[in-house]
Amino acid sequence: MNRLSGNIYSFFFALCSLAYEFIFIKAATAIQGGQVFKYNLTVSLFTFSLGVGSLLSQKFINKSPLAILFRIELALFAAGLLGPIFILMSHSMILCNTFIILVGVLSGFELPLLFKLNEDRDHEVLAWDYIGMFLASILIPLFFLRTIGLGATTILISCLNLTFALSLVRSKKSIKWLTPVPIIIGVLFTYYHLEINQFLSDLYLQKVL
Amino acid sequence: MKNITFLIVNISTSLSSLYFYLLMTKELSQITGEETFYQSLGLGLYLLLMGAGAYFIRPKELYQDKIKQLIKLEWGTLFTGATAPIMLYLYLYIVTAKGFYAPVSPQDISFIPTAIIGLIAVSFIGLFTGAQLPIFLKIGSENKNVILFSNYFGALLAGPILNHLIGLQVNLSGLIFFGIFISLSTLFGYLYLSRKFSKIWITILPIILLFFVGNYTVPLVKSFLGAYYFGLKVNHWHELKDFNKTVNSVGEITTIKSPYQDIHLVREKPLKNSLSPGNFTLYLNHKPQFDFMSSPTYHESMLFGALNLSQTLPKKVLILGGGDGILLSYILRNFPSTDVTLVELDFEVLNISKEVPALIYLNQGILNQKDKYNLITEDGFNYIRKSSAVFDAIFIDFPYPYSDELLSLYSQEFYQVVHRRLAKDGFIVMDFPLTDKLQGEASPLAHRVTKTLHKSGFKSLLPFGPYSSFIYGEVNQRELKFHYDKMNPNLKLSTTLNLVSLKHLFKPLEKTLKPISLFYGQ
Numbered sequence: 252m253n254r255l256s257g258n259i260y261s262f263f264f265a266l267c268s269l270a271y272e273f274i275f276i277k278a279a280t281a282i283q284g285g286q287v288f289k290y291n292l293t294v295s296l297f298t299f300s301l302g303v304g305s306l307l308s309q310k311f312i313n314k315s316p317l318a319i320l321f322r323i324e325l326a327l328f329a330a331g332l333l334g335p336i337f338i339l340m341s342h343s344m345i346l347c348n349t350f351i352i353l354v355g356v357l358s359g360f361e362l363p364l365l366f367k368l369n370e371d372r373d374h375e376v377l378a379w380d381y382i383g384m385f386l387a388s389i390l391i392p393l394f395f396l397r398t399i400g401l402g403a404t405t406i407l408i409s410c411l412n413l414t415f416a417l418s419l420v421r422s423k424k425s426i427k428w429l430t431p432v433p434i435i436i437g438v439l440f441t442y443y444h445l446e447i448n449q450f451l452s453d454l455y456l457q458k459v460l
Numbered sequence: 461m462k463n464i465t466f467l468i469v470n471i472s473t474s475l476s477s478l479y480f481y482l483l484m485t486k487e488l489s490q491i492t493g494e495e496t497f498y499q500s501l502g503l504g505l506y507l508l509l510m511g512a513g514a515y516f517i518r519p520k521e522l523y524q525d526k527i528k529q530l531i532k533l534e535w536g537t538l539f540t541g542a543t544a545p546i547m548l549y550l551y552l553y554i555v556t557a558k559g560f561y562a563p564v565s566p567q568d569i570s571f572i573p574t575a576i577i578g579l580i581a582v583s584f585i586g587l588f589t590g591a592q593l594p595i596f597l598k599i600g601s602e603n604k605n606v607i608l609f610s611n612y613f614g615a616l617l618a619g620p621i622l623n624h625l626i627g628l629q630v631n632l633s634g635l636i637f638f639g640i641f642i643s644l645s646t647l648f649g650y651l652y653l654s655r656k657f658s659k660i661w662i663t664i665l666p667i668i669l670l671f672f673v674g675n676y677t678v679p680l681v682k683s684f685l686g687a688y689y690f691g692l693k694v695n696h697w698h699e700l701k702d703f704n705k706t707v708n709s710v711g712e713i714t715t716i717k718s719p720y721q722d723i724h725l726v727r728e729k730p731l732k733n734s735l736s737p738g739n740f741t742l743y744l745n746h747k748p749q750f751d752f753m754s755s756p757t758y759h760e761s762m763l764f765g766a767l768n769l770s771q772t773l774p775k776k777v778l779i780l781g782g783g784d785g786i787l788l789s790y791i792l793r794n795f796p797s798t799d800v801t802l803v804e805l806d807f808e809v810l811n812i813s814k815e816v817p818a819l820i821y822l823n824q825g826i827l828n829q830k831d832k833y834n835l836i837t838e839d840g841f842n843y844i845r846k847s848s849a850v851f852d853a854i855f856i857d858f859p860y861p862y863s864d865e866l867l868s869l870y871s872q873e874f875y876q877v878v879h880r881r882l883a884k885d886g887f888i889v890m891d892f893p894l895t896d897k898l899q900g901e902a903s904p905l906a907h908r909v910t911k912t913l914h915k916s917g918f919k920s921l922l923p924f925g926p927y928s929s930f931i932y933g934e935v936n937q938r939e940l941k942f943h944y945d946k947m948n949p950n951l952k953l954s955t956t957l958n959l960v961s962l963k964h965l966f967k968p969l970e971k972t973l974k975p976i977s978l979f980y981g982q
Binding site for chain 2: 292
């Protein structure tokens with residue numbers, strides 16, 4: 252992995268991971284209120300799970316890090332996309348915390364794998380990881396969740412995640428042309444954000460009413 | 461042993477850093493009421509500067525030099541984290557007491573300078589912390605994963621510890637003390653790792669800070685609150701020194717920290733040789749809720765205004781919010797056979813309403829008569845979501861939606877659940893500042909709230925109350941109007957004057973106006 256790619260992947264993967272957590276905070280607040288507590292709990296659970304993930308990654312780090320990173324990102328895409336739907340359908344905080352931990356553990360694999368793929372540039376990879384998280388923490392709660400709402404933000408971020416996951420294996424011909432497709436779909440979906448959010452609202456109320 | 465100490469020091473480094481960061485954002489959120497803004501921007505800047513710290517740091521070659529670097533960075537975190545809350549209150553105190561803000565009290569706290577002070581501090585804490593991790597990774601290059609894990613583990617501890625200390629009613633100086641204690645322990649850890657105990661002087665900084673925090677934090681916060689709530693001003697800088705004496709001569713401020721908010725009870729003493737009888741006001745996160753003077757008009761308007769519009773006598777009533785017990789006392793005093801359920805989230809609000817004499821005077825000690833009503837200590841939204849009970853009337857007495865979280869209590873999802881818990885001929889009444897008093901027309905948020913109520917199935921709505929404003933709603937379609945001929949003759953004149961429709965201030969609902977939702981953008 253060259254220097255630029257390493258930094259870009261570090262930036263976008265961190266952005267998507269923290270974005271998922273903000274999405275889960277929003278979903279958790281919807282089902283149980285208490286934003287400040289949910290925020291503290293989520294940040295704590297997330298950071299702890301990152302630690303667990305980085306510890307677990309030790310076992311896999313020497314076995315084709317690129318392939319493992321690709322699988323991790325696919326799993327993150329699925330968890331990030333489906334998490335809010337399952338949480339709102341079930342109204343379960345246990346499920347919500349499970350998704351928070353799952354995304355945290357999976358994200359915890361990212362840095363050690365990226366360190367491995369970018370030998371001797373730890374500090375650079377770490378820096379872009381933090382910058383990605385910085386942008387997520389500004390853009391998601393203060394812009395995306397306020398303008399296009401929970402549903403469209405979830406689709407947009409998970410599609411962005413999928414695009415970068417596919418680009419990890421873009422050397423395969425069958426995948427190369429697929430790489431930009433998810434993000435195009437994600438952007439198109441934002442146009443229908445009111446309808447998507449109304450769908451989530453109905454889903455949420457189904458259980459309550 | 462050295463390895464274990466190394467990991468413990470790594471844990472305490474990230475613990476102290478995230479602890480100071482969370483403490484600062486908590487203070488900023490509570491002072492300004494902008495939770496989402498400070499949580500998001502604070503975390504963002506913290507992470508960004510962590511990135512910058514990680515990017516620019518160049519760990520030294522020798523082990524001892526690396527430890528020296530770590531000590532300097534920990535000093536930076538400690539100095540910034542411990543002094544920033546004090547600097548914030550010093551700034552707020554000076555600008556409030558010198559009258560740089562509007563001359564009325566309590567005035568809104570100017571957002572931008574407060575944000576700048578707080579966020580600069582958070583950024584520096586992030587910078588120092590970010591620079592520490594690559595040094596730790598370099599020292600323990602064989603076990604990078606374990607170092608990352610222990611670093612993240614320290615961060616995990618910060619949130620629960622801070623929440624626990626707040627729950628124990630620890631004041632600001634106590635909270636800073638704890639942060640200094642963690643940093644001091646970290647510095648001792650570095651001394652142990654470097655085996656250079658002769659450098660004990662590195663602990664002088666935290667000890668000086670302990671003295672500084674212990675002496676100045678509490679008086680400073682008290683002075684700021686005095687200037688903020690009583691509107692006290694000084695003409696000359698030297699008067700700032702004796703400001704606390706002036707505050708004590710004017711009144712008394714009691715602070716109660718609950719897990720949800722800062723509660724301030726502000727008693728203004730009667731002024732000698734004047735007609736001022738004094739006052740008592742309850743503030744939540746620096747926002748006024750009610751006072752001695754306006755409480756009767758507010759609560760009478762809410763109860764008797766709604767009953768006059770409804771022309772029914774509800775048998776089963778739900779009060780959401782209203783943990784002060786005043787509305788409850790009005791209902792039970794006038795209609796003793798009513799089955800009332802009171803749902804209040806904050807147990808500290810309930811506790812002070814049962815114990816503080818001024819509040820007992822206002823609620824007639826009703827909260828202590830447990831057999832007369834049902835008390836649920838829970839989030840109002842959660843309660844109605846889980847409950848299957850149906851009520852003839854629902855009184856909604858929530859704080860004004862200053863934050864995103866409070867706005868969720870005005871969402872279509874909330875009102876749809878309320879609708880389900882309401883009897884067929886029932887009604888809801890909720891307090892809400894309807895008008896922009898300077899413009900003399902309904903505020904944009906008031907328009908959105910009425911649109912949200914309408915979309916949630918409340919076909920008949922009547923906004924009323926030019927002084928204390930409310931929205932009354934019913935599910936059935938009918939013309940709503942006050943029946944002045946049937947008005948309770950015992951109401952205060954100020955209440956009767958408040959029972960006036962404000963429907964004329966609302967334009968027809970715009971189609972493009974978005975209702976408030978948990979899921980739409982706000």
